[in-house]
Amino acid sequence: MPDTMFFNLLLNIGLLVLIATMLTTLPMVRTMLLEDRHTVKSYIALSLIFGLISICSTYTGVKASGAIVNTRVIGVLAAGLLGGPYVGIGTALIGGLHRYLFDIGGFTAVSCAVSTLVEGVIGAAFSRRFKAGKISGTGVFFITALAEAGQMIIILLIARPFPAALELVRLIAFPMIVMNSLGMVIFIGVFNRIFKEEESLFGEKMRIALEIAEKSLPHLRKGLHSAADMEATAEIIYQSTTCAAIAITDTDKILAIKGEERYAILREPLILAPILSSIYDKKPTTFSYAPDSDPLYRILKSNVIVAAPLIEMDQAVGSLIMVVKKRWQMSQSNLIFASELAKLFSTQLELSNLDYQKRLLRKAEFKALQSQVNPHFLYNALNTISCICRENPDQARELILTLSDYYRQTLENEQYMLPLPTELRHVNSYLKLEKARFEERLIVDLEVEAELNCMVPSFILQPLVENAVRYGVDKKGNRYVRISAQKRGDLAIIAVCDHGSGIPQEIIDSLVTGQGKGVGLINVHQRLKSIYGEHSGLKIEASAAGSCVSFRIPLSSADALLFSPASASKT
Numbered sequence: 001m002p003d004t005m006f007f008n009l010l011l012n013i014g015l016l017v018l019i020a021t022m023l024t025t026l027p028m029v030r031t032m033l034l035e036d037r038h039t040v041k042s043y044i045a046l047s048l049i050f051g052l053i054s055i056c057s058t059y060t061g062v063k064a065s066g067a068i069v070n071t072r073v074i075g076v077l078a079a080g081l082l083g084g085p086y087v088g089i090g091t092a093l094i095g096g097l098h099r100y101l102f103d104i105g106g107f108t109a110v111s112c113a114v115s116t117l118v119e120g121v122i123g124a125a126f127s128r129r130f131k132a133g134k135i136s137g138t139g140v141f142f143i144t145a146l147a148e149a150g151q152m153i154i155i156l157l158i159a160r161p162f163p164a165a166l167e168l169v170r171l172i173a174f175p176m177i178v179m180n181s182l183g184m185v186i187f188i189g190v191f192n193r194i195f196k197e198e199e200s201l202f203g204e205k206m207r208i209a210l211e212i213a214e215k216s217l218p219h220l221r222k223g224l225h226s227a228a229d230m231e232a233t234a235e236i237i238y239q240s241t242t243c244a245a246i247a248i249t250d251t252d253k254i255l256a257i258k259g260e261e262r263y264a265i266l267r268e269p270l271i272l273a274p275i276l277s278s279i280y281d282k283k284p285t286t287f288s289y290a291p292d293s294d295p296l297y298r299i300l301k302s303n304v305i306v307a308a309p310l311i312e313m314d315q316a317v318g319s320l321i322m323v324v325k326k327r328w329q330m331s332q333s334n335l336i337f338a339s340e341l342a343k344l345f346s347t348q349l350e351l352s353n354l355d356y357q358k359r360l361l362r363k364a365e366f367k368a369l370q371s372q373v374n375p376h377f378l379y380n381a382l383n384t385i386s387c388i389c390r391e392n393p394d395q396a397r398e399l400i401l402t403l404s405d406y407y408r409q410t411l412e413n414e415q416y417m418l419p420l421p422t423e424l425r426h427v428n429s430y431l432k433l434e435k436a437r438f439e440e441r442l443i444v445d446l447e448v449e450a451e452l453n454c455m456v457p458s459f460i461l462q463p464l465v466e467n468a469v470r471y472g473v474d475k476k477g478n479r480y481v482r483i484s485a486q487k488r489g490d491l492a493i494i495a496v497c498d499h500g501s502g503i504p505q506e507i508i509d510s511l512v513t514g515q516g517k518g519v520g521l522i523n524v525h526q527r528l529k530s531i532y533g534e535h536s537g538l539k540i541e542a543s544a545a546g547s548c549v550s551f552r553i554p555l556s557s558a559d560a561l562l563f564s565p566a567s568a569s570k571t
Contacts, residue, residue, distance in 0.1 A: 080123020
């Protein structure tokens with residue numbers, strides 16, 4: 001008899017494993033089991049599913065000495081562990097009530113019904129620890145053994161006559177405790193496969209999404225405005241997935257589409273309109289069915305469309321559309337994948353917009369600073385020309401042409417960064433004007449390393465040279481200006497020095513406050529900090545023997561690329 005019990009319990013366990021395997025293939029069941037918080041509907045559905053499993057176990061059990069040797073504990077206990085307290089208790093009520101009605105007035109009808117309720121309570125009690133991963137397979141084995149031992153005790157307490165109950169427990173206790181405990185471990189293992197598969201699938205989807213985002217990064221830096229970049233991005237997604245077609249849109253039209261030619265009908269307004277309308281909910285939407293009369297039917301009869309919105313500053317600015325061929329079993333993975341990829345794209349689009357705004361801000365700052373410096377320089381230059389206009393008209397004419405050439409270079413130049421030699425030519429135009437004013441009393445010494453050809457901010461040297469000319473008067477009335485540029489490691493050290501009495505302290509202090517005299521130096525100092533960071537800026541060394549104003553710039557800088565002619569023309 002014990003051998004028969006072991007064999008029948010083994011068959012029942014095999015049947016339950018088969019049922020569990022079938023259940024795990026149903027998307028509805030997978031979704032409900034993976035939910036962090038169940039709805040009332042999912043509580044009821046899971047209770048019914050596991051309740052039917054416990055009923056099935058009762059029917060497939062083997063009668064022995066007025067009782068039924070079965071695997072009902074597996075369905076009830078698993079319901080509590082996997083579904084939580086409400087599902088566990090709900091399943092226990094269904095299974096226990098059925099067990100009582102199945103054999104009303106039977107020797108163990110009441111005791112088995114009560115023990116089923118207790119098993120549901122045990123499963124519910126251990127549910128939180130189980131979901132937190134604190135109970136291993138060994139733990140599941142002993143919890144089931146505890147539940148079955150509890151059932152034997154309840155039979156002894158309730159079933160009468162007692163001698164018959166004692167004999168029944170002696171006969172069925174060991175087979176049911178051992179086999180049901182082993183069966184429970186196997187049964188739970190089948191359901192655990194759901195979580196492992198979902199984790200594996202999610203990990204793979206995220207790996208692909210991050211890989212796509214990384215490849216698409218250079219193309220998304222310009223936002224949705226570049227058709228070529230949007231085409232390249234759509235191609236990257238299309239080649240990285242098994243989608244039938246990929247499209248990227250703004251709020252009005254398709255910007256890029258990749259896939260078979262027949263999917264070009266997505267561009268048609270009647271087909272695209274409902275898809276674009278869905279993005280304003282700021283949630284991904286799946287289109288899987290349309291009646292024959294609907295324009296979308298031509299695509300949806302054999303495909304599913306997933307549209308995920310692209311969000312900037314909490315506003316929908318476009319969408320990522322994925323067309324996936326229909327399968328007999330559709331999952332939510334495509335919806336999740338499209339949603340997560342769209343979020344990555346949205347983040348990058350917002351960053352690109354911030355970068356664009358940053359460039360506009362720097363351009364505005366540059367124009368504002370330039371407008372402050374140029375009038376100051378123009379005032380000095382015109383004063384110089386006016387001084388010699390009557391004495392030497394030819395020289396005055398030449399100086400006016402020099403001034404004209406200087407301003408033509410300045411006003412026509414839209415570049416924020418210039419090669420050092422170009423900037424030095426601008427300074428040379430200024431010095432020609434000042435040389436005419438001070439003649440041999442102005443001495444200029446230029447020391448620039450021959451191989452040094454770095455990029456410097458436009459119009460950055462002239463205010464420093466002007467300052468040296470102004471304050472660089474020695475005791476004999478001579479003005480000495482030395483311009484040097486040297487390479488030190490990955491930096492270029494550029495300095496403008498004089499032999500004067502030193503820059504006034506109030507002007508040096510104005511660099512910190514950003515106010516006061518020395519507008520030219522303040523502007524240069526602020527520009528350097530805005531481009532290269534707060535730790536950059538002018539360094540001033542002043543003494544009775546003269547002053548030296550210097551700054552450092554990296555030989556290779558991302559900002560040099562940012563302020564390149566190509567970048568400037570696009571802003």
